[in-house]
Amino acid sequence: MIVRIADQAGFCFGVKRALELIHGLRNEGRDIQVLGELIHNQSVLSDLTRKGVACIQDRFEADPKKTLVIRTHGIPADEEEKLRQEGFQLLDVTCPLVKKTHCIIERFEKDGIPVVIVGDRNHPEIIAASSYATDPIIVNSLEEARAVPAMPVMGVVAQTTLDLDFFGEIEAVLAERADHLEVHNTVCEATRERQEAVRRLAPQVDCVVVVGGHNSSNTKKLAHIARRHNPRTIHINGSLDLDKPELQRLIRDCRIVGIAAGASTPPEEIERVRNYLSEYSPKTETRLDIDQRRMQNG
Numbered sequence: 001m002i003v004r005i006a007d008q009a010g011f012c013f014g015v016k017r018a019l020e021l022i023h024g025l026r027n028e029g030r031d032i033q034v035l036g037e038l039i040h041n042q043s044v045l046s047d048l049t050r051k052g053v054a055c056i057q058d059r060f061e062a063d064p065k066k067t068l069v070i071r072t073h074g075i076p077a078d079e080e081e082k083l084r085q086e087g088f089q090l091l092d093v094t095c096p097l098v099k100k101t102h103c104i105i106e107r108f109e110k111d112g113i114p115v116v117i118v119g120d121r122n123h124p125e126i127i128a129a130s131s132y133a134t135d136p137i138i139v140n141s142l143e144e145a146r147a148v149p150a151m152p153v154m155g156v157v158a159q160t161t162l163d164l165d166f167f168g169e170i171e172a173v174l175a176e177r178a179d180h181l182e183v184h185n186t187v188c189e190a191t192r193e194r195q196e197a198v199r200r201l202a203p204q205v206d207c208v209v210v211v212g213g214h215n216s217s218n219t220k221k222l223a224h225i226a227r228r229h230n231p232r233t234i235h236i237n238g239s240l241d242l243d244k245p246e247l248q249r250l251i252r253d254c255r256i257v258g259i260a261a262g263a264s265t266p267p268e269e270i271e272r273v274r275n276y277l278s279e280y281s282p283k284t285e286t287r288l289d290i291d292q293r294r295m296q297n298g
């Protein structure tokens with residue numbers, strides 16, 4: 001099968017930087033724990049666990065003798081302050097682009113401009129970003145944007161992994177709700193590049209396989225965009241999902257398959273999926289064929 005990989009796929013700058021900083025400290029012999037999942041990718045998390053870097057779910061589980069990593073999404077400002085006061089040694093790997101959004105929100109707050117954050121209110125990045133304003137409005141649908149009270153001035157930022165088209169639609173609705181709208185499109189460069197790459201790739205292939213954690217916001221957006229441009233799209237966690245019947249059904253009559261991957265998908269995973277698909281022959285009897293043949297034969 002012919003395999004085409006999106007021009008931009010896999011690890012972004014923020015994730016690479018975080019892993020380099022953590023491995024750097026490990027190599028110095030420091031004991032490390034991460035507050036929450038470092039990134040939404042199971043193979044990366046398993047690799048870190050094997051190397052002795054534990055992910056803890058709550059700061060109360062934290063061992064004060066170990067360095068505590070603040071992950072790329074950041075944490076609420078008051079929580080960070082508390083950890084410092086409690087004497088934790090912190091390694092802050094919050095992506096600088098996430099921090100940039102925090103600075104914009106702080107500036108809005110200082111200038112008395114009401115803040116609207118476009119994104120998923122339950123996502124750690126948005127929970128952290130919200131802490132930089134007193135009473136931010138969070139919107140994640142056109143309906144919620146229409147419900148924002150009309151006001152003279154409004155400052156708007158986006159979750160770094162938002163679908164750019166969606167942000168444009170929300171911005172148009174908010175423009176009706178304010179006399180002056182100060183918009184900072186904080187969707188990060190890595191997200192933009194990956195979204196544009198999948199938009200170009202999807203119509204040129206028979207089907208698209210999007211690789212990355214099902215809980216990864218940016219990977220889910222890529223799958224959504226790919227589906228818009230090619231309904232024959234499937235989102236898999238990684239190479240362990242290659243046997244799945246849905247995937248086997250999708251690829252068996254395809255000649256050209258496209259691969260897209262989120263910003264938290266490691267290059268080795270993309271390579272494994274690529275190798276499997278490039279060696280895949282539609283003529284090969286799949287496990288699904290065998291099961292179906294067995295069922296037909298009773």
Ligand code: SF4
Nearest residue numbers: 012014095097160188
């Ligand atoms: S997706 Fe963007 S904001 Fe998030 S870590 Fe990567 S570069 Fe940073």
